[in-house]
Amino acid sequence: MTDRTPQLIACHECDLLQRDIQLNPGCYASCRRCGAVLYRNATDSVDRTLAYTLAACMVFLGANLFPIFAIEVQGDRSAITLFGAVLSLWDQGMRSVSTLVLITAILIPALELASLTYLLLPLKLGKVPPRYPLFMRTLQCIEPWGMVEVLMLGVLVSLVKLTNNFRVIPGMALWSFAVLTLLLAAAATAFNARDVWAQLDGKRRDLESK
Ligand SMILES: [Zn+2]
Structure with missing residues (x-):
């Protein structure tokens, strides 16, 4: 370089x-x-972004697999996961809201985390991932559309409203979403596109000249 x-x-x-x-x-x-x-x-941006991304991947799984909260009515408890909420909104005819939640809170963060891992993990191991320009550009296009923090706010507002009428038990996914919001913000701050481009291009030139 x-x-x-x-x-x-x-x-x-x-x-x-x-x-x-x-x-x-x-x-x-x-x-x-x-x-x-x-x-x-920012020479250590790859290391820091990768650490935040791998931690966020684990928390993301928890946020989607476990219930966000459970409601107890007369001894009956019903819990809901984020994907369950998306399906429920769809069934109730709120298809645009359902699609919006699916895209901004599940698909975009999943794609963002997958792209970051795909780019940074091989780079850390001294390899160049195939078709990396496509993934770098995808990452820059989708980044503004991930809105986990908006979802988090929406869930908190509805939780406060629900507590007036029901007994609400916060679920594992609620805490996971709170941590995920912080980790995604940390990964986005640590990620330095210029540095990653330079390292990927430099590594590719090194491998080609061998
Ligand atoms: Zn200027």
Whole structure:
């Protein structure tokens, strides 16, 4: 990576073209005209993102396999999982809400975690995952659509309302969702697309030149 020829980089705020230079770990480059941060040298971003992602994968399974909460009415207890809630909404005719919850709270986070693991685990082991540009772009497209934190807020509001009339028992998935919200935010913060692109491209060039 050190023999990389300098490239030009456009400032995302003012479009000024500047030379892309090597930075020391922990430093960042700012635009010479408007001062916007152009990029950082976050060399441990792969390790940190991978750690958060693997932890989030385990918590994600718990969040989907266990009940979110149970309601007790006259001694009868009924528990519901997130997927159960999606099916229930569908059956009650609220198909758009059901589809929205399925996509933003289950499918997108699952795809995001799978893509991150697919990209970062081989990279950590010194390999280059096939078709990585496709997965990098998918990741950047889907990221804004994962809304676990919105779901979490919705569940909390409905729980507070339900406690007026029923005995509500919080389930394992509720705690899992709370932790998942934090882990996904941590993974998104730690993930440095520029660093991951550079490492993947560098590794691919190394393997091709052997
Ligand atoms: Zn600028």
